[in-house]
Amino acid sequence: MATIAALATTVALVATGCAAATPGDDAGSEGDGATEALTIAFLPKQLNNPYTDVVLSGGKAGTDEIGGEYSVVGPLEASASSQVSFINTLTQQGTKVIVIAANDPDAVGPALEEARAAGAKIVAFDSDTNPDYRDVFISQVVxxxxxxxxxxxxxxxxxxxxxxxxxxxxxxxxxxxxxxxxxxxxxxxxxxxxxxxxxxxxxxxxxxxxxxxxxxxxxxxxxxxxxxxxxxxxxxxxxxxxxxxxxxxxxxxxxxxxxxxxxxxxxxxxxxxxxxxWDPAQLGYVAAFAGQALVDGTITGAVGDTFMAGELGEKEVGEGGIVIVGPPTRFNADNIDDYDF
Structure with missing residues (x-):
């Protein structure tokens, strides 16, 4: 969507840390009337990648619409084990939703299992993990x-x-x-x-x-x-x-x-x-809403689960916990000037 993709140039990337909520404080404890913030951290295959920047712009747009706290962490080079330390840090910080594009489907497994044991919901996007290690996978297309x-x-x-x-x-x-x-x-x-x-x-x-x-x-x-x-x-x-x-x-x-x-x-x-x-921003956008739906219990990742993804409407979880965003587009001299991302 144009309103999602337009944010591509405004995404702030954080290479070595994330602006997570402070899980140690009492803001979300019972009796004070406050609601603990929904923290959504995006962990792409690598930072400073133009495609990733567009995807993350959608993630920020979706998180902002939800009213969550958005952050980005990730490696500068895409390698099998480069994401593990970032997952561990997010787990320690009590991040509620980790959205990951896996460099390797299995290398991130043990770290993601620890994150889930600590209460995090795992949304894979763009590049899937082994299905055992996440709740849903947001896929570009079939x-x-x-x-x-x-x-x-x-x-x-x-x-x-x-x-x-x-x-x-x-x-x-x-x-x-x-x-x-x-x-x-x-x-x-x-x-x-x-x-x-x-x-x-x-x-x-x-x-x-x-x-x-x-x-x-x-x-x-x-x-x-x-x-x-x-x-x-x-x-x-x-x-x-x-x-x-x-x-x-x-x-x-x-x-x-x-x-x-x-x-x-x-x-x-x-x-x-x-x-x-496809429109890469839609991947990040839908991933944010999927994370919210997992946290509030609207979906569990089961086949047939549905959730609302803002301006992109209702999305359904298919076989294997996969949510399809949309069809690919052919770009050529006749239409390329119609797109800006």
Whole structure:
């Protein structure tokens, strides 16, 4: 929603701590008539990531609407174990809702179990944990739909045949691996894609410089490469920047998941014809309302549970404790100027 995404540039990121409530005081004790604050802490895969900034803007908007206390903590680099210490700190502070995009579905498990034992509700968003470690997962879209739209786009742009590669984020990222699994299955099972060969999968670790280097390496190692799928906003932007300055521009197709504001120049200069994404701010926004619903008992994470998510209306918990936010959008020269995030 435009009113959610507009907050993307105003999010304050806190890299080493969080502005949590003071769980040791008596503000929420019985008899004083006060209500203990609803503390909602967001723990993304990494800070200072443009995509993450947009997601967090929605989280702040949702938390503000609820009247909760919003905070952000997280690592500067996306690695499997980098989030554990932040979870432990939030547990010690008595944070009521921890909203996490997991770098690894299992590495954060023991810390999240301790947080739940201490009374915290766990909302996974963007990149899921092992379901045993959270109450609900707020997903962008149906994972298979994300994969299919990227396969469709690359097939359209390379004429249905040729070598392609995938430039992903981290090797353990739950969302990336789920999309890649469906991409591989679709390429293997759909006769329309029988002449497309996936020759490599590489990982840029959601780091701009490494993603840029991985793009260079792919094109050096596979001189007949006709296209690259990069299901990560950092990876697709870095790859587009590399292609735009080389003879590969207009010859090697690039699709994936990108932010319109980052990809606009590459669409307009012909480096990229079309890519996809959803409104990332809606992920954070819905996650905040899910956290509130878990704390007040409106939902438990059971299939069929419903809760209201502000201006986005009613959301339902599906199989596996998953809440779907909305469908992906195709961005190209015809519509990219209609979006600002």
């Amino acid at each position: 994972s298979k739909d994300v994969a299919l739209i990227q396969v469709e786009q690359i097939a359209e742009q390379i004429g249905g045949s040729g070598e392609i590669a995938i430039l992903s984020a981290t090797a353990n990222a739950t969302n990336q691996n789920e999309w890649i699994k469906f991409i591989e299955e679709e390429l293997a099972s759909n006769p329309d894609y029988a002449d497309i060969t996936l020759v490599a999968k590489v990982y840029g670790d959601d780091d701009d410089a490494k993603s840029f280097q991985e793009a260079q390496g792919l094109l050096s190692a596979y001189p007949n490469l006709k296209g690259i799928i990069s299901p990560t906003t950092v990876g697709i932007a870095a790859t587009a920047r590399y292609l735009s300055t080389t003879d590969y521009k207009g010859k090697v197709a690039l699709v994936g998941l990108g932010l319109p504001n980052e990809m606009r120049e590459f669409v307009k200069d012909g480096t990229v014809k079309e890519f996809a994404l």
